[in-house]
Amino acid sequence: MAKKTIHCTINGSKKEYTVDIRESLSDMLRGSAGLDSIKHGCDVGECGACTVLIDGQPFNSCIYLAIWAQGKTILTLEGLSDKKGTISDIQQAFIDEGAVQCGFCTPGFIMASIPIITKEEVASRDEIRKQVAGNLCRCTGYDKIINAIEKTQHKRLEEKKSK
Ligand code: FES
Numbered sequence: 001m002a003k004k005t006i007h008c009t010i011n012g013s014k015k016e017y018t019v020d021i022r023e024s025l026s027d028m029l030r031g032s033a034g035l036d037s038i039k040h041g042c043d044v045g046e047c048g049a050c051t052v053l054i055d056g057q058p059f060n061s062c063i064y065l066a067i068w069a070q071g072k073t074i075l076t077l078e079g080l081s082d083k084k085g086t087i088s089d090i091q092q093a094f095i096d097e098g099a100v101q102c103g104f105c106t107p108g109f110i111m112a113s114i115p116i117i118t119k120e121e122v123a124s125r126d127e128i129r130k131q132v133a134g135n136l137c138r139c140t141g142y143d144k145i146i147n148a149i150e151k152t153q154h155k156r157l158e159e160k161k162s163k
């Protein structure tokens, strides 16, 4: 099997991995990088459980080849906590709003929501729904997830205003 060495940045650290050229980014992140927030739900790009940010944009890492990550900057859920391991506001909002039940879909939803919670203007609930339309949850009924994302976006905008 052909292998290739790639260099990329994951959660702020420069990394080098030698991967099978057919390996998915989700396998590389869970395997070589040991990041198990990335979930294998469907493995065909339909559930969003494997969502990570690549150069700031959400992607389904199960249908993204690891070799395409050469030179890219990748952010996973693990990269949202601070150095002491304190979870981020969006993770806390998911807990506070009861948006987590089995939790399998949660990392993917949180990563897919980053473009919304870092937006400079308020996003409507419809815009939030559209942003996470590629993510499936079997437990929560979605409203609580949308509440958590909306709450975090409002909180961040308020914080920016008060600075
Ligand atoms: S596991 Fe990647 S989209 Fe479902």
Ligand code: FES
Pocket: 099, 100, 101, 102, 103, 104, 105, 106, 136, 137, 138, 139, 140
């Ligand atoms: S919390 Fe169980 S699948 Fe979403």
